[in-house]
Amino acid sequence: MVFAGFGGQGVLFAGKVAAYAGLIEGKEISWLPSYGPEMRGGTANCSVCISDEPIGSPLITAPNYLIAMNLPSLERFIDGVEPGGTVILDSSLIDREIARGDITVHRVPSSRLAEENGLAGLSNMILVGKLFHELGFCTDEVLDEAMQKCIPPRKAAMLELNRRAVALGARQ
Amino acid sequence: MKVLMKGNEALGEAAIRAGCRHFFGYPITPQTELAAYMSKRMPKIGGTYLQAESEIAAVNMVLGASAAGVRAMTSSSSPGISLKSEGISYMAGSDLPALIINVQRGGPGLGGIQPSQADYWQATKATGHGDFQVLVFAPSTVQEMVDLVSGAFDAADRWRMPAMILADGMLGQMMEPVELPEEGGHTSIDKPWAASGHGGKREHNIINSLYLTPDKLEDLVVERYKRYEQVQAAEQRAEEYLCGDADVIIVAYGASSRVARSAVNKAREKGWKVGLLRPITLWPFPTDALKKAAGQAKAFLTVEMSMGQMVDDVKLAIDCRVPVHFFGRTGGMIPTPGEVLAEVEKLL
Incomplete structure (x- = not known):
């Protein structure tokens, strides 16, 4: 799966939570970020592989799942999505028709939902909630444990907000 | 349970668990997380983390620490390794073990910051001037990065030569699950050649790479190449x-x-x-x-x-x-x- 958006939207963190959930489930996993100047205000993305087999190339060019948090990211990756794949996008920031009929598209107004629900900055986790709801590959408890692993102790207060964001996303 | 770690950070933790307490570095993308990790960890365990004024200074600090008999390392990325090549040659010429990590990026020159393997020749043929080789290990997973760090330190000590881990920006930046070795479980060997203080109980050791008499220098180099033959027989891995x-x-x-x-x-x-x-x-x-x-x-x-x-x-x-x-x-x-x-x- 590919998580992509502006630098600062938390795409790397969202990918890390997904990776940890895979790890807890006993899968082979890899997490590869984009790095460098493109992250400063440009587009940031990460490739997360979750597999039963050892992972070869961790760089994903044809994702099964694309989580797009802005238009440039959607445009960069949409053509590569595997036929039968799934796109989850922030429809409050992306207003574009998707011409492909061979993929499933979920439009979640995650930025607006985050703002309206006192979850500023957690648009990413609303989309993670939707992703895991669609994936169905692990229990809510596993996802919760993954969040606990990814949120450092000094930011423990954020855990509850992340939980709310994920739960909100799952209902979309 | 396994933990998720970035390759760069895993290299740092593995070095600590292999008994390394002396890290000298200088920041450069895509390697910087390794130095940053060491700067956090080393002070907590009584080790030395030092950000030198340049790559050249850092590698020469490694030379000094190694001469004193401790496990020492530095890390950088391609252009920084070029700067370190003088010190690596001096260490080879002084028969000193050390670990040098190259998290490669595109070149030549300042090149770019994305992953590359274009320092293969530098690592295997000409890590610096003169007749010498360094051990070169090429991990392909974050777990293997961890495993090879202690192996590289051990081999460097065993053969008294610098060892390099040749990684790249992809491996350095990516996270994978890793199982870390137990703390304190590393091996260490006696280093009777080290300039670590003798308390008047023996002749002093001299660590040097300058030999102005050609036949003496030739003898030393030939002797070193006999050792390289043994290394070639013993250390090949695929x-x-x-x-x-x-x-x-x-x-x-x-x-x-x-x-x-x-x-x-x-x-x-x-x-x-x-x-x-x-x-x-x-x-x-x-x-x-x-x-x-x-x-x-x-x-x-x-x-x-x-x-x-x-x-x-x-x-x-x-x-x-x-x-x-x-x-x-x-x-x-x-x-x-x-x-x-x-x-x-x-x-x-």
Whole structure:
């Protein structure tokens, strides 16, 4: 799966939570970020592989799942999505028709939902909630444990907000 | 339970658990997380983290620490390793062990910051001036980065020569689950040659790389090369993947070997007999494994993130008995399994 958006939207963190959930489930996993100047205000993305087999190339060019948090990211990756794949996008920031009929598209107004629900900055986790709801590959408890692993102790207060964001996303 | 770690951070923690308490570095992308990790960890465990004024200073601090008999390391990325090459040559000329980590990026010059394998020649042929070699290890996963760090320190101590871990930006930046070795479980050997204080109980040790008498210097170099022969016999390592019946064997190390492995799996799905031979040591080059594979394969294909720097080593290892082809991307581009598969198809 590919998580992509502006630098600062938390795409790397969202990918890390997904990776940890895979790890807890006993899968082979890899997490590869984009790095460098493109992250400063440009587009940031990460490739997360979750597999039963050892992972070869961790760089994903044809994702099964694309989580797009802005238009440039959607445009960069949409053509590569595997036929039968799934796109989850922030429809409050992306207003574009998707011409492909061979993929499933979920439009979640995650930025607006985050703002309206006192979850500023957690648009990413609303989309993670939707992703895991669609994936169905692990229990809510596993996802919760993954969040606990990814949120450092000094930011423990954020855990509850992340939980709310994920739960909100799952209902979309 | 396994933990998720970035390759750069895993290298740092593995070095600490291998008994390294002296790190001297200088920041450079895509290696900086390693230095940052050491700056957090070393003060907590009574170690030394020092950000030097330059790469050249850092590598010479490693030389000094190693001369005093402790495990010492530095890390950098391609342009920084070029700056360190003087110190690496001095360490080789002084028979000093050390660990140097290169998280490669695109070159030449300042190049770029994306992953590359274009320092293969530098690492295996000319890490600095003069007649010498360094041990070169090429991990392909974050777990293997951890495993090779202690092995590299041990081998450097055993053979009294610098060791390099040749990684790249992909491996340094990516996270994978790792199992770390127990703390305090590392091995250490006596270093009677170290300049670590003798309390008047023995002759003082001199650590030096300057020999103005040619025949004396020649003797030392020849002696060192006899040791290199032993290293070549003892330290070659490679992994074979589905090579047993393979018509085409891909030779690839590090990040590009991961891409190659994906390509081999796709090839096998199509019923093509393709295997992967992955050098784990680049010096000594795993000549024995390649010779063996050359009896089986009809062709080799090296897959590299460079312009083909490993091709000649493969040809030499197999005495050019079968054709050696090349596919690579460079400048920070990462080949895709599909691209590799298309090259393989041409050879079937």
